[in-house]
Amino acid sequence: MPPERRGVTLVELLVGTVLLAGFIGTVIYIQRFTMNSYRVTTWKQERTRQIETFWNQLRKPIEEASDALSRTPPTGSDWEIVRTPRPLLHRSRFGSGNGPVMVWKADHLTSSGDLEYSREYRLELTDRRLELKGVQFGTDQKRVLVEDVEGIRIRSTSIRQAQNPAAPDERFEEYLDTAGTGTDPVVASVVEVSLTIMPARDSGIPAQKLVQGTKFRIPVGAREEPSL
Numbered sequence: 001m002p003p004e005r006r007g008v009t010l011v012e013l014l015v016g017t018v019l020l021a022g023f024i025g026t027v028i029y030i031q032r033f034t035m036n037s038y039r040v041t042t043w044k045q046e047r048t049r050q051i052e053t054f055w056n057q058l059r060k061p062i063e064e065a066s067d068a069l070s071r072t073p074p075t076g077s078d079w080e081i082v083r084t085p086r087p088l089l090h091r092s093r094f095g096s097g098n099g100p101v102m103v104w105k106a107d108h109l110t111s112s113g114d115l116e117y118s119r120e121y122r123l124e125l126t127d128r129r130l131e132l133k134g135v136q137f138g139t140d141q142k143r144v145l146v147e148d149v150e151g152i153r154i155r156s157t158s159i160r161q162a163q164n165p166a167a168p169d170e171r172f173e174e175y176l177d178t179a180g181t182g183t184d185p186v187v188a189s190v191v192e193v194s195l196t197i198m199p200a201r202d203s204g205i206p207a208q209k210l211v212q213g214t215k216f217r218i219p220v221g222a223r224e225e226p227s228l
Contacts, residue, residue, distance in 0.1 A: 039205050047148060047197050051212050054145040054195075057132060058216075061121050062088075062191065065104040065218045071113030079113050087221035088191065090154040091228055100124045100228045101152055104220070125149060128200070150198040150209075156191045156222035160184040189222035190215055 068084040088104035102123040108116045122133040130146040158177040163184050174187060194213035199205040 036206055040208055043148075043199060043205050043208065044210065047146070047210055048212075050146045051195060051197070051210070054130065055214050057143065057145060058123070058193075061106070061119075061132070061134065062104065062216050062218055064106040064119075065121075065220045066106050066108075067220055068105075069107040069109055069115065071109065081109065081113070085186075085221060087223050088156070088189065088218060089223065089225035089228060090156060090191070091226060092154060092224050094125060094152050094154075096125065096128050096150050098124075098126050102154060103225075103228060104218075125152065130195070146195065146197065148197050148199055149195060151196040153194040153196075153213075154191065156189050156224070158182065158186045158221060159188040159190065159217075161187045186221040188217060188219050190217055191222055 065088050066086070068086045070082045070084075071079040072082050073079060086105060088102065090102040091100075094101045100122050102121075104121050106119045106121070108118075110116045119134055124131050124133060128147065128149050130149045130152070132143050132145055158180070159174050160177050160182045161184055162173045162175065175182075176190065177184075177186075192213060192215050194211065197210040197212075199208055
């Protein structure tokens with residue numbers, strides 16, 4: 001009869017070590033995958049919430065944009081509102097640097113035609129944070145809206161009102177001047193805003209990208225102004 005074996009052979013020790021290392025590696029991989037998935041999900045949910053809040057907070061101020069308003073004559077009971085064109089200004093594309101991307105103003109008159117207030121709004125990127133600034137009576141109010149902004153794209157299209165005396169049925173009809181070559185008066189604009197959101201490179205969150213956009217109709221003209 002062969003002698004009885006005692007202890008563990010070198011081969012068995014190596015096999016056990018390999019199995020244990022594989023098991024530990026699998027546990028670490030699952031743990032890392034779970035943590036990354038949780039961080040990605042949390043990041044997406046938070047940024048999606050911020051973007052939705054951004055659309056809601058931006059809609060009222062931007063849709064209140066107005067030309068410069070005054071009345072004529074300055075005194076008396078018979079007066080008319082005088083509108084001086086004052087378009088919304090914007091950049092077409094902007095990366096993650098610092099600076100304004102959109103600027104507009106809103107005037108409000110009292111029932112007697114006096115200027116009740118005038119507000120200036122600025123949409124700015126500051127260290128990859130998108131902020132809306134509103135100035136009224138010398139007070140600067142700032143709100144942080146969206147974080148991790150990698151880029152923003154803004155495009156505007158004029159809405160013109162047909163003034164063709166030769167076609168009475170078409171007069172005063174509004175149309176989009178997509179080619180930008182119309183000569184009829186501008187009565188409004190469509191402003192399209194698109195955001196690209198990505199985690200910071202040192203955040204430890206795996207590479208992700210969120211792209212969302214929406215459109216606003218504003219009652220003034222709009223044009224690109226690269227020098228903002």
